Amino acid sequence: MKIFKMKDYDQMSQKAANLIAAQIITKPDCVLGLATGSSPIGTYKQLIEKYNNGDLDFSKVTTVNLDEYKGLPRDNDQSYYYFMNDNLFDHVNIDKENTHVPNGMIEDSEKECADYEALIASLGGQDLQLLGLGHNGHIGFNEPADDFAKTTHCVNLQESTIEANKRFFASIDDVPRQAYTMGIGTIMKAKKIVVVVSGADKADIVEKAFFGPVTPHVPASILQMHPDVTVVGDEAALAKVN
Numbered sequence: 001m002k003i004f005k006m007k008d009y010d011q012m013s014q015k016a017a018n019l020i021a022a023q024i025i026t027k028p029d030c031v032l033g034l035a036t037g038s039s040p041i042g043t044y045k046q047l048i049e050k051y052n053n054g055d056l057d058f059s060k061v062t063t064v065n066l067d068e069y070k071g072l073p074r075d076n077d078q079s080y081y082y083f084m085n086d087n088l089f090d091h092v093n094i095d096k097e098n099t100h101v102p103n104g105m106i107e108d109s110e111k112e113c114a115d116y117e118a119l120i121a122s123l124g125g126q127d128l129q130l131l132g133l134g135h136n137g138h139i140g141f142n143e144p145a146d147d148f149a150k151t152t153h154c155v156n157l158q159e160s161t162i163e164a165n166k167r168f169f170a171s172i173d174d175v176p177r178q179a180y181t182m183g184i185g186t187i188m189k190a191k192k193i194v195v196v197v198s199g200a201d202k203a204d205i206v207e208k209a210f211f212g213p214v215t216p217h218v219p220a221s222i223l224q225m226h227p228d229v230t231v232v233g234d235e236a237a238l239a240k241v242n
């Protein structure tokens with residue numbers, strides 16, 4: 001595991017964007033696994049800037065997103081589909097046909113999850129998967145559990161995650177209770193993984209996830225077993241890491 005301790009959120013975002021840019025430059029038709037949330041927004045801004053400067057071409061890139069709320073229409077500004085268009089896809093020359101987010105409006109969870117897993121496999125898997133880290137160690141919507149979930153599946157969100165996400169909704173009652181997410185197995189099949197993490201409130205979970213025991217009770221701890229993981233954090237998040 002490589003760890004980059006950067007001064008602040010901007011530096012973290014620049015470093016993560018450089019890693020993703022290197023992937024796109026070395027393999028223009030790469031498959032990027034992408035995340036939503038506050039951690040990667042700066043990274044996406046930097047990627048847009050590189051595109052505007054003529055340094056990056058997204059025309060052959062394919063993307064697969066980690067997760068999506070179940071039951072939230074795609075045009076809802078809190079859907080992850082909307083987030084990705086708003087924060088990245090609308091601003092670069094990616095072919096929207098090549099961008100994929102689980103469809104939360106498909107009621108049949110088993111079918112949507114199996115189809116999404118098959119889609120990722122048919123693309124040859126993610127060349128690079130970008131991740132954020134939840135306060136409870138979740139990655140995607142893989143919450144602490146007794147087992148590591150292998151493939152894309154439907155989850156019931158934990159109270160702590162609903163609480164953390166309520167800031168984006170009019171009230172806590174509007175936060176969806178379920179989501180579709182890549183499984184831990186789906187994430188671990190990525191050839192490279194880049195985790196972006198910022199803020200003092202993540203310092204404890206960074207220590208647990210990357211230096212504690214590997215356990216499904218801290219889902220991100222499994223990343224210690226992956227051969228090519230890079231953690232890019234700011235000083236506050238990596239305060240407990242030497």
Ligand code: F6R
Nearest residue numbers: 035036037038039132133134140
């Ligand atoms: C987002 C996702 C989540 C977030 C995590 C951290 O697609 O899958 O696991 O990465 O909740 O969120 P932020 O970055 O908002 O702290």
